[in-house]
Amino acid sequence: xxxxxxxxxxxxxxxxxxxxxxxxxxxxxxxxxxxxxxxxxxxxxxxxxxxxxxxxxxxxxxxxxxxxxxxxxxxxxxxxxxxxxxxxxxxxxxxxxxxxxxxxxxxxxxxxxxxxxxxxxxxxxxxxxxxxxxxxxxxxxxxxxxxxxxxxxxxxxxxxxxxxxxxxxxxxxxxxxxxxxxxxxxxxxxxxxxxxxxxxxxxxxxxxxxxxxxxxxxxxxxxxxxxxxxxxxxxxxxxxxxxxxxxxxxxxxxxxxxxxxxxxxxxxxxxxxxxxxxxxxxxxxxxxxxxxxxxxxxxxxxxxxxxxxxxxxxxxxxxxxxxxxxxxxxxxxxxxxxxxxxxxxxxxxxxxxxxxxxxxxxxxxxxxxxxxxxxxxxxxxxxxxxxxxxxxxxxxxxxxxxxxxxxxxxxxxxxxxxxxxxxxxxxxxxxxxxxxxxxxxxxxxxxxxxxxxxxx
Numbered sequence: 001x002x003x004x005x006x007x008x009x010x011x012x013x014x015x016x017x018x019x020x021x022x023x024x025x026x027x028x029x030x031x032x033x034x035x036x037x038x039x040x041x042x043x044x045x046x047x048x049x050x051x052x053x054x055x056x057x058x059x060x061x062x063x064x065x066x067x068x069x070x071x072x073x074x075x076x077x078x079x080x081x082x083x084x085x086x087x088x089x090x091x092x093x094x095x096x097x098x099x100x101x102x103x104x105x106x107x108x109x110x111x112x113x114x115x116x117x118x119x120x121x122x123x124x125x126x127x128x129x130x131x132x133x134x135x136x137x138x139x140x141x142x143x144x145x146x147x148x149x150x151x152x153x154x155x156x157x158x159x160x161x162x163x164x165x166x167x168x169x170x171x172x173x174x175x176x177x178x179x180x181x182x183x184x185x186x187x188x189x190x191x192x193x194x195x196x197x198x199x200x201x202x203x204x205x206x207x208x209x210x211x212x213x214x215x216x217x218x219x220x221x222x223x224x225x226x227x228x229x230x231x232x233x234x235x236x237x238x239x240x241x242x243x244x245x246x247x248x249x250x251x252x253x254x255x256x257x258x259x260x261x262x263x264x265x266x267x268x269x270x271x272x273x274x275x276x277x278x279x280x281x282x283x284x285x286x287x288x289x290x291x292x293x294x295x296x297x298x299x300x301x302x303x304x305x306x307x308x309x310x311x312x313x314x315x316x317x318x319x320x321x322x323x324x325x326x327x328x329x330x331x332x333x334x335x336x337x338x339x340x341x342x343x344x345x346x347x348x349x350x351x352x353x354x355x356x357x358x359x360x361x362x363x364x365x366x367x368x369x370x371x372x373x374x375x376x377x378x379x380x381x382x383x384x385x386x387x388x389x390x391x392x393x394x395x396x397x398x399x400x401x402x403x404x405x406x407x408x409x410x411x412x413x414x415x416x417x418x419x420x421x422x423x424x425x426x427x428x429x430x431x432x433x434x435x436x437x438x439x440x441x442x443x444x445x446x447x448x449x450x451x452x453x454x455x456x
Contacts, residue, residue, distance in 0.1 A: 059227025228356025
């Protein structure tokens with residue numbers, strides 16, 4: 001399921017791109033990691049007595065706020081400071097960017113106590129995911145597996161759940177998280193702090209501390225970078241530090257009005273140009289049937305860029321499966337370059353990256369934000385398990401996150417690259433895969449569970 005790339009890349013989409021996020025990521029990667037072999041693993045005061053662990057969280061988007069709240073609630077002896085260049089007084093509740101949340105992410109927000117407030121802001125349930133392929137396969141008669149339009153239906157009821165996930169706006173998610181954080185800070189001002197309106201220029205590891213360069217340089221036992229931005233604005237990671245790939249694809253993003261109800265179905269369509277998706281949205285006063293559009297095309301042969309809105313709508317009505325029905329209205333579209341930019345390792349000295357700061361993906365799977373929320377959960381759990389031993393906790397978190405991260409990175413990279421290679425056989429293979437998956441109930445159920453909860 002594709003998610004808006006500015007959410008961030010779906011997915012999945014996440015936090016807005018800030019200049020300080022780029023500087024933070026670049027500085028953390030380039031600075032020497034000066035680890036002292038004799039430094040104590042557990043934070044200690046000058047007299048040798050244990051002291052509270054000091055945690056810096058850079059980025060007050062969904063992933064950063066989620067981490068800060070979890071740390072505040074589940075690590076009662078940890079001092080948490082949240083940094084973001086955005087002023088606290090700036091109203092973000094109306095930010096319309098679209099995010100897809102899996103059922104596992106909904107459960108994380110429920111545990112944080114923000115789900116009811118988020119629900120009141122307006123969400124649309126995803127009860128079914130319908131994936132189909134536009135072009136006919138080359139071998140339609142092969143064992144009767146491939147029809148002219150192979151398709152897969154993943155339904156919540158088949159998995160014994162009420163919904164597979166939800167779709168919500170960025171503002172609807174971030175505003176309740178931020179309100180919960182502000183309330184937690186007010187209740188414990190000596191332990192929890194915020195530095196809104198403060199850009200972080202860089203992070204470096206010195207001894208057993210992470211030095212955060214903001215308006216002043218401050219030392220923390222651990223700094224978590226949770227502000228990644230979008231692919232076009234990020235410093236690109238090269239092996240062995242990471243992997244970066246420009247897919248030469250553009251995602252056109254906006255909102256469409258449908259003639260008929262979407263009934264909670266998220267549609268994804270594999271086309272010769274790339275994947276296109278419609279994610280269900282809550283009804284509006286002037287549009288009872290709405291969906292968020294992510295339309296991926298080749299950047300070097302873009303069929304969308306030269307068209308006006310009326311022409312784009314006409315073309316779009318030829319893209320999706322007939323089950324969608326007619327699209328009657330299209331908002332102005334925004335374009336975003338697509339690519340892969342992933343760190344090989346989450347941990348560098350006493351800093352760790354999560355969410356889009358760790359991996360920015362193609363939105364074909366719509367899992368970017370969900371992956372980041374799982375990063376945050378696992379980091380807090382690791383700190384719990386190791387009782388203040390920061391280095392042991394970081395090793396543990398890295399190990400536990402590796403399978404989930406790289407399974408999703410590999411899957412989205414393979415799919416994204418398959419659209420960039422003009423070989424008809426690849427479309428046939430995708431069609432065979434969809435047709436086989438539809439017939440293999442256990443395999444389809446396994447995929448559904450991974451969509452909802454990640455690789456466990």
